[in-house]
Amino acid sequence: MVDGLVEEGWRAFLAREFGELSAEEEREVAAMVIDELDRHLWRVVDAAYDRLACEECGGRLSRGPGGCATCDRAHGYRYAAVEVDRPGVVPGNEHALRVNVSVVRRPYGISEKELLARRLALPILLEGHLPTTAQAQAARAILARGGSGEEYAAHIYRDLG
Ligand SMILES: [Zn+2]
Known part of the structure; x- marks a missing residue:
């Protein structure tokens, strides 16, 4: 369910900006998103990380085991992404x-x-x-x-x- 939340955001972003993409193209878009993550919604950024491999631990970038410095760094950066309250919800x-x-x-x-x-x-x-x-x-x-x-x-x- 949690992964689905993030995936939903990613699919909506791709559909709006790019249309249909191959898996390889999706990875290219993911790398681009991470390069400018302060310009994207957090769900899009989290889904982009899921599509990239960590060079240090080999896991999904930012989700590696505690102690992987590359993942720790990526995890810290994720909070630069944009958050917008959905319509009709309590602010925050x-x-x-x-x-x-x-x-x-x-x-x-x-x-x-x-x-x-x-x-x-x-x-x-x-x-x-x-x-x-x-x-x-x-x-x-x-x-x-x-x-x-x-x-x-x-x-x-x-x-x-
Ligand atoms: Zn890692």
Whole structure:
């Protein structure tokens, strides 16, 4: 589902700017996007990284294991990409979505509970909600006490009214 979000953005970008491309041409476009990533939407940039191989670890660029310097650097650059809230959502929603997608797709250096909370928040963010920090922390405390994903989500939805 998370990869699908990013892919959707990529397909829309290609259709708008280029039409049908071969896999090789897509990689060329991906390299071009990464060269000027501050001019593109974050979903397009994340999908472009997926199409490029890391010269250091051989994985998908920016998603290599923790400790690959090239991937770490690429991961840092990704935040220069543009984010635009979707129509009708709470301002800041797209940023929260972007951060959660980034963490779920590159889950290094965080706890399992944190990863679970990030993953559980995705559908809520996709619906256009934006829990406050306090609401998110209260919901995470439920997970920390051994609560289920359903209880986590139910708590957030109750807080959101
Ligand atoms: Zn790497």
